Amino acid sequence: MSYIEKTAAALGENLEPAVQRFGGNVELYARFLKKFPQDPTADALAEAVRQKNYPEVERSAHTLKGVAANLGLETLRAGSDALVQAVRRQSFQEVDSLYESFAAEYARVKKILEG
Template sequence: MTVEEFYKKINADYQDVIRRLANKQIVDRIVVKFKEDKTFNNLQEAMKQKDYKEAFRFVHTLKGTSANLGFSKLYKSTNILTESLRNNIYDHLEEEYKKVIKDYQEIITFLKDVK
């Protein structure tokens, strides 16, 4: 699967990302390397430890990356979790975090087929 086909699978706008980042080769390279990024793993560890200050830092980074790469579903879920952590609102934290996990895993699943 190509990077463009990957974007279709996740219902994201590949051409918009290329326009924003101004270079198709860079977009393709960054997207393929996304699965190697450790931010999500760090977020998982921080959430496991209930270190919400660190969790905020990692989810905020993941939110920015998602926005830049046009991963709109992941962006939305990370944005919700980011704001809860920023404002020390923990009532729905577990379900918000589970949504982030689901959206992240969907991207990783499709990325495994990108060549």
């Protein structure tokens, strides 16, 4: 079983469409997937949520949404999008609980990718 197959199984995600977005280059895709946990945007999002800096919450969550989408990390994409949409609706009371769900999923994904 390849790294991509093992990772897809552990994540519960279909990563094949993401590999195709990388031109079918499995090695390139794997390199970007392995680098994802090192991206500082998740830390920036956590700090923005802590400070209730909603414009930064929106920016950081939107960035993570794009990266997660490109990598085929659908659960993280959806969680990021929920944060973006809550801020855009000015439903600021939802941000903390949405972030808690996102952070738990991010920690799970990060552990798998670093594993």
